[in-house]
Amino acid sequence: MGESVAPAPPPGATMRAALLRGPGHVVVEELPVPAPGPGEVLVRLRACGICGSDLLDWYVAKKAPMVFGHEPAGEVVALGPGVANLSPGQRVFVHHHAPCMECEVCRRGDFVHCPVWKQNALRPGGMAEYAVVSAPSVRHDVLPLPPHVSFAAATLVEPAACVVKGLRRARFAAGMRVHIIGLGFIGQLFGFLTRVGGAAFVSGADQIGSRLALAAEHWADAVFDVRSSQPPTQSFDLVVVTPGSPAAIRAGVGLVRNGGTLLIFAPTAPDQEVGLPVHELFFREITLVTSYSAGPDDTRAALSHVAAGHLPADVLISHRFPLAEAAEAYRAAGRTGEVLKVIVTMD
Ligand SMILES: [Zn+2]
Ligand SMILES: [Zn+2]
Structure with missing residues (x-):
């Protein structure tokens, strides 16, 4: 330089x-x-x-x-x-x-x-x-x-390396429909990288207006304000949950298509119970993927x-x-x- x-x-x-x-x-x-x-x-x-x-x-x-x-x-x-x-x-x-x-x-x-x-x-x-x-x-x-x-x-x-790894472990591929829950910094990285990776459709959900606006401006086909708008009505090949929140993880399960994948990208606290619906996960054949570092x-x-x-x-x-x-x-x-x-x- x-x-x-x-x-x-x-x-x-x-x-x-x-x-x-x-x-x-x-x-x-x-x-x-x-x-x-x-x-x-x-x-x-x-x-x-x-x-x-x-x-x-x-x-x-x-x-x-x-x-x-x-x-x-x-x-x-x-x-x-x-x-x-x-x-x-x-x-x-x-x-x-x-x-x-x-x-x-x-x-x-x-x-x-x-x-x-x-x-x-x-x-x-x-x-x-x-x-x-x-x-x-x-x-x-x-x-x-x-x-x-x-x-x-x-x-x-x-941090981008962690997102690259998460997408690889979740078997993300071009043509997929992706939904991202939580549009803080990590959620935005997922948005940029799934877009550039050839996703057919990418949407995101958050409760902060500036994050939703940034996603809509740079990479999202649709954004959902979790405080006001209805959740997405379609289902997704891949749903990424970026906060370590039991409610967000459970909400994510409901948005994965049959046979699709839920990527849990952040840990919950050590003793936190999530209450995953195993009955639903089983019959809908949803793959749970985690990714660390x-x-x-x-x-x-x-x-x-x-x-x-x-x-x-x-x-x-x-x-x-x-x-x-x-x-x-x-x-x-x-x-x-x-x-x-x-x-x-x-x-
Ligand atoms: Zn870190
Ligand atoms: Zn070694």
Whole structure:
């Protein structure tokens, strides 16, 4: 991009990072800049998105305190011993977890269930000025960005990869009729990607007017305001439920055609009962599909969608905050209404 290569920070340097201390509690603190070990790289992070999972109190309570953020992009500034496939100055998407690509689980393609997957992670996390990328990620899931893909746009790669994987697991194909329940950021990604994937008809439902308007403007054949309009009268090959809500999941079942598929894209809380109508699911032969996170094949597909302009960052990213205002960014991400995607920038 015509910029000079950022220098690696000197030994003993500190950096700012945003810690999630508990549900709803974000503080920006000074931490030591981590040093890359063998096979690892140090990345100067430039932008990171806030994910819906960062806002789930039961999920956060399990993990806090932590430097949150797993939708990062930045530039490589230092290499650990033995790294040959990257060089300082490269602009990259970095995946926060990566599989080994060699075990039985990986050979099946179940990358997120590889034992190596959870053992490695971005250190200390995505909401920091610098992070060390683990050796498995360096080997398998650090993707150079084409020059025209901004750091902000590259924050879409991780969530888009999850959507790519969800559509693959649900066997989405061109010509299908698709309905999307919940048109927050993830629902909009499903809309854009099913449209570009050749869906014959795509509709969406939400209760927020701006989300419905955005869907209608960019990809939806029909939108349904769940507060006022009647639900769709036709049924669908594929219904995607993006909120982890029992009511939304049950509503989704009723909209799947006989022999069709319901994609449950978000978890319910650990002890929540959904009350699925198994009698109906059985006789109507409805396939239930879940999809969690994404692997190295999905991030590559997602980056090509971003690079091709299939997922317009200026439409999808509604709010940007500097790292110093990470607490405000986090609060904004928790507000529905006009908020679609909040990212934090580090420049
Ligand atoms: Zn996420
Ligand atoms: Zn593996």
